[in-house]
Amino acid sequence: MRHPCHPVDGTSRDRRRSGPAGRAERPRELTAFALRLLAERSAARVRRSAAPGLPALRAALLDMLPLDAQSLTTNRIWVSSWDAALADAGHAADHAARYQTSRDTIHRLLEATLDDDAGAGRDVRAQAEVLHAAVLGLAVQAVLDPAGHPEQRQVQLLEELLARVARDVTTPG
Secondary structure (H helix, E strand, O other): OOOOOOOOOOHHHHHHHOOHHHHHHHHHHHHHHHHHHHHHHHHHOOOOOOOOOHHHHHHHHHHHOOOOHHHHHHHHHHHHOHHHHHHOHHHHHHHHHHHHHHHHHHHHHHHOOOOHHHHOOOOHHHHHHHHHHHHHHHHHHHHHOOOOOOHHHHHHHHHHHHHHHHHHHHOOO
């Protein structure tokens, strides 16, 4: 009679995979799957429509904020994925690429708000990065403290930020 810890039906291989090394791989795979699914759903999500220029920039930034239950859940998943990115270079690279794409979008939208004279001599890319970072920070605050950052507060802070950025990039320097 065989010992129950040594089955012959192939489950020993599964048991080996479920050891410490196997357990370490499954969370990475699950995180990667969850982020791919999140990215697909995000890409398919209906975005706010707006006229070109500042309204389009505002709409894109509003879409980054957790203004309703669905986007709050999405942002919670995103923030919780940072743990995996800190522990795995592949996840970190994937995050960095997604953030770069998002910053590029904000840069393009911010440039579209300027006429040729207003943008001359300005580091519009830096302004876009500041705007992107601030909105992401606001999103994290809303995830961690939804009661302190309800929809109307997030929108109010975004409007203040947009007003400051608009002044900075259009004021002659």
